[in-house]
Amino acid sequence: MTDQEIASFYTDTLRRLLELGAGELVRDIESTVARGRLCAEVGGKSGTLQTPLSPLEALVVALHMLVAAVEQPVHVQASQEVLNAEIVWRFDELEPRQLQSDAGPASFPARTSSPVESPQRPELSDNASEALRASATALLTLVRELEEHGNADVD
């Protein structure tokens, strides 16, 4: 794999994510990659100087973050299997704060909404859930192998 091929793949992947509506994820990836590595984290003295990531390191970061981003249904599924119950989230009426991120309000209902409202989360069929799990596992396995062979361990 040449650096040019890797950089092209990285750019193409981010473009496709944008097309799928994953703007927040793309911003997270870009900010992480742009941050590079602090000198203190590569053996230098502490400070704010940063080392840019190589194209391979940037790709590894992007793919790790992609896998993590699609893990939510898998996390829910795994938890439900252990707990033997469906999982939902609701706000505490005593809790005055509303979750807020840089990209806007969280997908959970605001506390001003009905207290019995369910959180927004994808309702996946069993087949869709299994397909997502299998695909994400395959990608994660490849990325970890790449990382181990390419020594692309990055912050």
Add this chain to the structure above:
Amino acid sequence: MPTLTDLRNAVDTLLGLPAIPSVLQLNSNTRDRAFEAYVFSLVVQAVRQAGGTAELRGITTGANPNPAIFRGAPGYMGSTAQDFCFARCVLGTKEFEVHVDVIYVGGSGATHEVDVSLYDRLAADAVRQTPGLQPGTRGLRAAFECKFYDSNLGTALGRAFVGLVSDCGQLKVKDFVTNGQSQGLARYFSKSSGPQAYFRVSPLVTTDADRLVGNIEQALRQWASVG
């Protein structure tokens, strides 16, 4: 070592799934909460592996609530505004509970939001029976910081967690758990005699999750004097 074609094919397959657009549009706060629930379930699994029992309970409905309701934001252990769930556990002679997103009052008087926590059952009962009482950290036995992999996974998070646990008394388990990885954080925790850090904890490739469960199990066995 995988080739670029392998990676392209894997990404193509993943992004080609019909469910992907709706999954990708969840924001990171939503994903944070799902990761906390996953870590909660790993702690429950560790209790069971140690030979203990763990029963899911709703604060208003009692045993085996379905659905199990988790907090959408940190809240109070005694709140009955929703049927928030927790796990009631028995291991050897120890009785304790596992909670998600509860606010505790530290030794300094400052409040701390603990993502996943183990708390003595008697102390938890007292909190629930006394409206307005916030749990102190005297009955707190374990604290888990759960960090979903996003752009903020830096060493500052490690320092914040070390500060939190230093105000929480004698914890038997204090773990920083993330599905991501960070060389800087790993280096930071390697120098610390305090919390343990667990990276790449995921239900997709479970090697690291299994290690976390095994280590929690061992710590609980030691605490509860279970062979």
